[in-house]
Amino acid sequence: MATVRGCNLPDDLYYNVENNVWARREADGTITVGMTAYACSLAGEIVAYTPKKAGKSIDQNKSVATVESGKWVGPVKAPVTGEIIASNDAVAAKPGTINGDPYNAGWLVRMKPVDWNAEAGVLVTGAAVAAAFEAKMNGEGFGGC
Amino acid sequence: MSPAWRVLDTGVREAAENIALNRTLLDALASGEAPPTLRFLRFRPCALLGFHQSAEQELDLEYCRAQGIAVSRRITGGGAIYCDEAQLGWELYVHRRDFGHADLTAISRRICQAAVAGIRALGVDAAFRPRNDIEVDGRKISGTGGIFEGDALLYQGTLLIEFDIERMLRVLKIPAEKLSDKAIASARDRVASLKDLLGAAPALPEIQARLLRAFEREFGVSGVEGTLSGAERLRLERDLAEMDGEAWVRLIERPTGEQPLHEAWMKKSGGLLRVRLRVDAPSGRLKQVWFTGDFFISPRRTVADLEAALRDSALEGLEGRVAAFFEGREVDMFGLSPTDFAGVVRAALDSQPLAPRTLA
The missing domain is CATH 3.30.930.10 (Bira Bifunctional Protein; Domain 2)
Known part of the structure; x- marks a missing residue:
């Protein structure tokens, strides 16, 4: 578990730091994708969520869902290439769940990666997580979660 | 340059x-x-x-x-x-x-x-x-x-x-x-x-x-x-x-029934306070609130500001949000109190939804 400037960033997850998204590898080879606590803090309370539909193939760094908060709309980007296999109905009903529990109940989509091993190299995990986000927050002038 | x-x-x-x-x-x-x-x-x-x-x-x-x-x-x-x-x-x-x-x-x-x-x-x-x-x-x-x-x-x-x-x-x-x-x-x-x-x-x-x-x-x-x-x-x-x-x-299609229209009014010594509002039932949020009536309030813009503050807000914590809105504001009302605004919204939420609007 890493905490950077008050933002919780579990170090067992895989992060695309630039896109502010995480992936969790599930036992069956699929992944769960969501927004980081830092992304949630920047966005403020999320009021709408539209995921791409199950069955759709998404390239790495392309949008798997669109979220809206305050006055802004933004994409959430795929950590790796894969097929969407599920979206989160509970989040669709209550998008604020993303802010409340970004790493568990607030997940955004589940994906079946095409080739995790080939693409996951750009993702940050484990001991490197804290320093990567500290550098990002520093560059973005972020005060804290 | x-x-x-x-x-x-x-x-x-x-x-x-x-x-x-x-x-x-x-x-x-x-x-x-x-x-x-x-x-x-x-x-x-x-x-x-x-x-x-x-x-x-x-x-x-x-x-x-x-x-x-x-x-x-x-x-x-x-x-x-x-x-x-x-x-x-x-x-x-x-x-x-x-x-x-x-x-x-x-x-x-x-x-x-x-x-x-x-x-x-x-x-x-x-x-x-x-x-x-x-x-x-x-x-x-x-x-x-x-x-x-x-x-x-x-x-x-x-x-x-x-x-x-x-x-x-x-x-x-x-x-x-x-x-x-x-x-x-x-x-x-x-x-x-x-x-x-x-x-x-x-x-x-x-x-x-x-x-x-x-x-x-x-x-x-x-x-x-x-x-x-x-x-x-x-x-x-x-x-x-x-x-x-x-x-x-049609990228996003949702049934109209998910956002029912509600109405309520209360008669106070200062006049009639009426509210119409639309709720997004699945997310439990107020979509839009519209106060009308013949009550006195100054400055007049208070009503529009309160509507803006309630737009897209969670039903949970409504009373606190209305109280926070009035706190620290200089508002003159006659025969009406800040809690009446939360009260009339709550009464509308508790009422049966109206039939979809038809314009003559």
Whole structure:
């Protein structure tokens, strides 16, 4: 578990730091994708969520869902290439769940990666997580979660 | 020399083309093909949904069809609006890194405050009202919203030069009582155009020049008139193919039954306080609240400000939100208290929903 400037960033997850998204590898080879606590803090309370539909193939760094908060709309980007296999109905009903529990109940989509091993190299995990986000927050002038 | 922003004036266009241009210009900036840009635009008559809204829930589609009013979906969020040639759209396509931080709330505030300065230079007392409105004495004159794509931002607003309130009431499913003189008068308390405020609408070139000047000052740039590049024209063709048609409008479809309309009133010694509101049942949020009645309140704008504060807010914590709104504000009311506003909203929420509105 890493905490950077008050933002919780579990170090067992895989992060695309630039896109502010995480992936969790599930036992069956699929992944769960969501927004980081830092992304949630920047966005403020999320009021709408539209995921791409199950069955759709998404390239790495392309949008798997669109979220809206305050006055802004933004994409959430795929950590790796894969097929969407599920979206989160509970989040669709209550998008604020993303802010409340970004790493568990607030997940955004589940994906079946095409080739995790080939693409996951750009993702940050484990001991490197804290320093990567500290550098990002520093560059973005972020005060804290 | 200060850095240059391209200034585009794309004139009056169909809704789908204007929205496709949003996508085109944002992607062109994000991919490094285009410079930061200020764009002015206008619309042929249209109803524009927020990105996450559904046409059935927000619009009187039958009326739109009968009147030849186009329906489209913005790529930005927020609520549905009615637009025609008498509003001026302004849009900034800029890099997030140029703000020196990633705080989107602060970024939208800064952009809105620049727009406010431009509008004030036209002689009206405009101010920024969080989260998203530019208003004059409590009446909205420019709604705004943004979208980001990586480091690229689009932030846009529509400035009401003149505005057909009756048409807006017919197009949008606003929880107004019905289309009556009273409803129109009550809408006028919430919306204002430059013409309403100044007696005559300033000329379009003057409005554009004032806005440009204000953005140049705020961001330390100079605007240079430009045109769409060849690459952008190609992108536009592709984006228009996606957005010009039913599929884009139907991208999000939700049944009207998910957003029931409720009403309640209470008789107090100060008069009648009535509320109509729309709730998004699945998310448990107030969508829109509309207070009317013959009570006395000063300043008058308090009602519109309270409506803005309650828009899109969770039902949970309603009473606390209303109390917080009144706290620290100088409001004179006669025979009415802040808790009455929360009380009448709660009574409406507890009531049976009304049948869908039909306009005579």
